[in-house]
Amino acid sequence: AQSVTQxxxxxxxxxxxxxxLRCNYSSSVSVYLFWYVQYPNQGLQLLLKYLSGSTLVKGINGFEAEFNKSQTSFHLRKPSVHISDTAEYFCAVTPPGGKSTFGDGTTLTVKP
Amino acid sequence: DTAVSQTPKYLVTQMGNDKSIKCEQNLGHDTMYWYKQDSKKFLKIMFSYNNKELIINETVPNRFSPKSPDKAHLNLHINSLELGDSAVYFCASSQLGGTGELFFGEGSRLTVL
Known part of the structure; x- marks a missing residue:
C-alpha cells in the first residue's frame, strides 16, 4: 500500500x-509521482510527473519538482509565484498498473 | 473539445431524492473513475471501471451505483440522497497500462438540502 503526506x-x-510545497510518500514498490493543480471551481489537471530518469522534472506554468528517493520526497517549487497560481495542489503516487493515492492537498494563496 | 466531460455541473436536491451524474471521455482510455471531494478538498476514490468492468469499489454505500455502458461512458446514480452526500464528484480516466496519469472532468457539485 502507498501513503502520501503533504x-x-x-x-x-x-x-x-x-x-x-512539500510531499513525502511511502511505498513498498516503485511508484510514479505526480503533482496536480486544481484552480477554483475546476477539475484537477496535471502539473508535472516523474516516471524515471532525471530527478528534476519541469512542468507547466514554471513549476518544477525534485524526486528524492532516499528521502521519499517529491517537493514542488516555483521561483516566483503569480496571483494566478492561487489554487489547491495535490501530490499523488501510482504504482505501475495500480490505483493512485492522493495527499490531502495544499492550498497555495498568493497575496499581492 | 473537452476530453472528460460530466453533466450536470450543479445539482441541488432534497434529501431522499435520487440523482444521476453522467460522464464521457473522448481520449480512448480504458479505465474510468469516480472520485468524491468533500468540503475540506480531500479526494477519495469511489469506483474504477476497466473496459466496462468494475475494478475498484471503495466501501461506498450501495445507494451509489455506477454503470458503464461502454468504455467511454461512466455514470453514477445515487439513491435516497443524504446530507452527507453533498460534495463535488469528479469523473476521471486513464490509459490501462500507462503511467497512471489521470484526466479529470470539471466536477459535479451536489448539494443535498
Whole structure:
C-alpha cells in the first residue's frame, strides 16, 4: 500500500516570492509521482510527473519538482509565484498498473 | 473539445431524492473513475471501471451505483440522497497500462438540502 503526506495544508506567500510545497510518500514498490493543480471551481489537471530518469522534472506554468528517493520526497517549487497560481495542489503516487493515492492537498494563496 | 466531460455541473436536491451524474471521455482510455471531494478538498476514490468492468469499489454505500455502458461512458446514480452526500464528484480516466496519469472532468457539485 502507498501513503502520501503533504506537509503543509496551507501556504500563504506574496506575489513574486519563491514557494515550495512539500510531499513525502511511502511505498513498498516503485511508484510514479505526480503533482496536480486544481484552480477554483475546476477539475484537477496535471502539473508535472516523474516516471524515471532525471530527478528534476519541469512542468507547466514554471513549476518544477525534485524526486528524492532516499528521502521519499517529491517537493514542488516555483521561483516566483503569480496571483494566478492561487489554487489547491495535490501530490499523488501510482504504482505501475495500480490505483493512485492522493495527499490531502495544499492550498497555495498568493497575496499581492 | 473537452476530453472528460460530466453533466450536470450543479445539482441541488432534497434529501431522499435520487440523482444521476453522467460522464464521457473522448481520449480512448480504458479505465474510468469516480472520485468524491468533500468540503475540506480531500479526494477519495469511489469506483474504477476497466473496459466496462468494475475494478475498484471503495466501501461506498450501495445507494451509489455506477454503470458503464461502454468504455467511454461512466455514470453514477445515487439513491435516497443524504446530507452527507453533498460534495463535488469528479469523473476521471486513464490509459490501462500507462503511467497512471489521470484526466479529470470539471466536477459535479451536489448539494443535498
Amino acid at each position: 506537509l503543509d495544508s496551507q501556504v500563504p506567500v506574496f506575489e513574486e516570492a519563491p514557494v515550495e
